[in-house]
Amino acid sequence: MSLSLLLDDSAEILTALLTAPKLYHHGPERFRPLLTREEVDAMIDAGTLPMRNVVLLQDGTAVDPCRYGKGDMPRRGYIRGMLNDKATLSLRGLEEMKPPLAGLAKSISCETGCSTHVNAYYTPAGGHGLRYHYDRYVTLIVQLHGQKAWPVHPPFVENPVQDYGNFTSRGFTEEERRFLEFTPPAETYTLGPGDVLWLPRGYVHSPYTVGDEPSLHITIGLKERTPxxxxxxxxxxxxxxxxxxxxxxxxxxxxxxxxxxxxxxxxxxxxxxxxxxxxxxxxxxxxxxxxxxxx
Structure with a gap:
């Protein structure tokens, strides 16, 4: 597996990375070998998700792990209860947990020279994950189950990196916050199963579920090399x-x-x-x- 599994124009992208968002459509069964909602539900209910791979998000921010952690594992039943309360479950570092995702991440790294990581986000119907933010790496969003809308604004910081313009340390200015509050997104992409969204670094986004089904997607982060x-x-x-x-x-x-x-x-x-x-x-x-x- 490689980038061509996800993108129709992977050969062109290897020559020049896209600098604007782009949506790709595939069949709903295309990515089932990578991860399914049933697998995630089974891991949640069996209590087999290690704390090091779990982040819970509610009201746009991360929940303090002390609330749900008990040693190396979450408190039994807590994650399901939080999902019922419309929190989002983020599974981090899946390239170290799930062989198909490990193979995909390694293949993309070998193909592009970018270091990669794979996270999953499981959001119940009516739920909202992180509020407006941006990433310092290209994000490939692969929708696996349900639907999720991605309102997107152009970057406030051109080409952010770890040590310059990083949202984690910079955040938004007051002017930027007012802009996001009162300005409709430049584009909203609604993804269903089999869809892939290429989101360049810096683009501001705040995804939320659409419809009556929970949403499950994976994000593949591609950390670009720079001059x-x-x-x-x-x-x-x-x-x-x-x-x-x-x-x-x-x-x-x-x-x-x-x-x-x-x-x-x-x-x-x-x-x-x-x-x-x-x-x-x-x-x-x-x-x-x-x-x-x-x-």
Whole structure:
């Protein structure tokens, strides 16, 4: 299995990632081998979901795990009770739990060079998961059961990453919150079983169930590689090579640390020279190995 299981234009996307949302339609049985509502219900009612894989969401926020955790497992019956109260169950790290999802995640990682993770979201009829937010990675939403609507707004932050524009640390400004409160979404995508939504990083969304059936979908996160990541891998390789030079391992005088101007100039000159002399094919191999090594 690979990206072509999910997307009709996977070959084109490997050449240039989509920068706008796109909805794909498939038959309702296409993704049953990955995960079913019946499987999730069985794990809930048998009490076999480990705490490390469980997050409960209610009223748009995560429920304190102390309310439902008992050691390594949730309190028996608590998750079902929360679902009956219209909470959403989020199952995290399914690529480590379910072989078909493990195989799909590994295949996509090998195909794209992106690190991946797989979560599932089980929301009862009339339920609403997280309120408006955005992710710092491409999200592939794969609808497995029921229907879910995805109101979407364009990004407030262009190309957010872990260390810049991350919603978890940044949130929304007051102006952005007012915009979301009073502005209809630019687009609302309603997904039924077999549908897949490509949602680029940064797009603001707040999904909710539609109809009388609970919704179950998986999200496959694709953490894109960026020019900054390439630069960091290249610089890291050059600096690791620098350890072979005794002068680069010599100690700095405390005065040079307190006033590092001259040391910084020497370091800059070293990096410029090392990068100018570096073999581009060797650096390309370094970056390729970094992209495709197991996460």
């Amino acid at each position: 900054q990541w390439v630069a960091a891998e290249v610089a890291g390789h050059v600096l690791r090579q620098a350890l072979a030079d005794p002068e680069m391992r010599a100690g700095l005088a405390p005065a040079d640390v307190a006033e590092p101007g001259d040391a910084v100039k020497e370091a800059r000159a070293y990096l410029i020279g090392a990068l100018a002399k570096a073999d581009l094919s060797e650096l390309s191999a370094v970056v390729r190995r970094a992209a495709f090594r197991p996460s």
